[in-house]
Amino acid sequence: MKTYNGNKTQERRRKRVFAPILYFILELTLAWILLSIINVSFDIFSWASWSYGAWFGLFLYWAYKTYLIYERQKNLKPV
Numbered sequence: 001m002k003t004y005n006g007n008k009t010q011e012r013r014r015k016r017v018f019a020p021i022l023y024f025i026l027e028l029t030l031a032w033i034l035l036s037i038i039n040v041s042f043d044i045f046s047w048a049s050w051s052y053g054a055w056f057g058l059f060l061y062w063a064y065k066t067y068l069i070y071e072r073q074k075n076l077k078p079v
Helices: 018-037 049-074
Strands: 002-004 009-011
Touching: none
Parallel strands: none
Antiparallel strands: 002 009
């Protein structure tokens, strides 16, 4: 949604909460179904360093996405 505050237009973004959570749960469910079809073990400790690398990669991705949202919102002024 765009608003006009007198001198320039800026985009106001709604904070969405439930849709990303729903998408995340659906992605986990899809991954679980695919892994169960190919019979991959779900014992996370047997994966050892691979699991730590995957969690670290996910953490970096989430942190980067959060940082981009923060940078984008930082330049917007309240209307």
